[in-house]
Amino acid sequence: MNASSATALVLRVFVTLGILIMVVGLLVSGDIGNDILFLGILVLVSAPLLGVITTFFALISEKDTYWIKVCAVLLIIMGIGIVVSIVW
Amino acid sequence: MDPLIILALIGVGVFAGIIGALFGLGGGIVFVPFLTIAFGLSAMDAAAVSLIGIVASSVGAASKHVEQRRSNIRLGLLLEVATAIGAIAGAFIAGFMADWILLCVFSAMLLYSALHMILHKEHITEPATASDDPMCFEYTDDKGENRAYKVENVKGGMLGCAAAGVLASMTGVGGGSIKVPLMNIYMHIPIKLASATSSYMIGITSFSGAIVFLLNGHVLLDYAAGLSIGAFLGAIIGVRLSGKLKSGDLRKYLSIVLIIVAVLELLKAGGIM
Numbered sequence: 001m002n003a004s005s006a007t008a009l010v011l012r013v014f015v016t017l018g019i020l021i022m023v024v025g026l027l028v029s030g031d032i033g034n035d036i037l038f039l040g041i042l043v044l045v046s047a048p049l050l051g052v053i054t055t056f057f058a059l060i061s062e063k064d065t066y067w068i069k070v071c072a073v074l075l076i077i078m079g080i081g082i083v084v085s086i087v088w
Numbered sequence: 089m090d091p092l093i094i095l096a097l098i099g100v101g102v103f104a105g106i107i108g109a110l111f112g113l114g115g116g117i118v119f120v121p122f123l124t125i126a127f128g129l130s131a132m133d134a135a136a137v138s139l140i141g142i143v144a145s146s147v148g149a150a151s152k153h154v155e156q157r158r159s160n161i162r163l164g165l166l167l168e169v170a171t172a173i174g175a176i177a178g179a180f181i182a183g184f185m186a187d188w189i190l191l192c193v194f195s196a197m198l199l200y201s202a203l204h205m206i207l208h209k210e211h212i213t214e215p216a217t218a219s220d221d222p223m224c225f226e227y228t229d230d231k232g233e234n235r236a237y238k239v240e241n242v243k244g245g246m247l248g249c250a251a252a253g254v255l256a257s258m259t260g261v262g263g264g265s266i267k268v269p270l271m272n273i274y275m276h277i278p279i280k281l282a283s284a285t286s287s288y289m290i291g292i293t294s295f296s297g298a299i300v301f302l303l304n305g306h307v308l309l310d311y312a313a314g315l316s317i318g319a320f321l322g323a324i325i326g327v328r329l330s331g332k333l334k335s336g337d338l339r340k341y342l343s344i345v346l347i348i349v350a351v352l353e354l355l356k357a358g359g360i361m
Binding site: 034 | 089094140143144146147148150151152154155157159161162165166168169172173175176179222291292294295296297298299300302307309310312313314316317320
């Protein structure tokens with residue numbers, strides 16, 4: 001499986017899963033419903049990061065050195081972005 | 089929550105999702121005014137809910153675009169490095185520059201891009217020979233034929249994306265509406281690939297903000313869920329429409345959207361909106 005196919009699969013699985021969990025959450029009332037909604041949104045929001053991580057490992061398996069470095073730099077910057085968002 | 093409000097949120101999400109997937113825009117330009125004016129949310133609540141909707145729209149579109157090889161994930165990663173650095177820089181310099189100046193510059197850039205797209209045909213550079221250049225890629229054109237293209241002005245394009253990141257971080261606008269014309273006009277990437285690649289990038293850009301808002305408990309969960317479900321459905325519709333549109337038509341419609349966005353941002357800069 002190449003980088004594009006692997007990334008597309010991970011994005012599709014997590015966005016669909018997140019949306020399905022959210023639909024269930026909207027149908028359930030009370031605190032349990034809110035917990036389910038939180039889980040669904042968390043799964044959805046995590047999809048882009050998981051997509052980049054998947055791309056990174058797919059590029060490693062393709063031995064595509066130039067783009068492995070680019071992807072690694074992006075993962076580091078995403079980490080810095082989260083820290084800055086929390087601290088700021 | 090009232091089922092009618094959920095249905096209304098899904099409707100807004102579908103509309104923004106279609107626009108987002110077609111043109112590679114995040115959808116924030118649609119989400120935020122609707123959430124504040126029609127649903128009465130505060131600016132902070134609207135921003136948090138909007139970010140979740142943007143992730144749903146962009147990831148929903150990107151999952152299809154990447155599968156169909158329209159999103160260039162390699163180029164997206166490279167330009168996202170610049171965008172993310174710009175966004176972090178923007179967070180630090182936000183206190184030192186007035187928003188209205190940035191919004192005026194942003195609007196001028198959008199109007200220039202729209203006019204350029206209306207007056208000039210799309211220019212794609214085909215590599216002279218097959219090479220190991222990491223900036224040479226393949227795509228399928230409107231006629232279904234496989235063609236090669238070479239990404240030009242990479243350093244300048246990265247600077248432009250960094251500027252888009254600064255702007256997005258400081259004003260909450262500017263992600264896709266700057267990057268798509270930049271990729272198409274300046275870097276000579278086919279419009280369908282530029283908008284699809286932008287969709288892929290916007291999900292990554294929005295991730296940091298969205299996860300922090302969510303974990304800090306700033307997201308109205310039921311609003312975010314309704315909007316996200318609609319945005320996801322809209323993104324699927326938008327990807328299908330995008331496949332049927334010709335590149336020339338997509339550029340024409342994008343120009344109109346850019347002019348509308350520019351006018352809205354000028355009104356915001358003038359304190360009218």
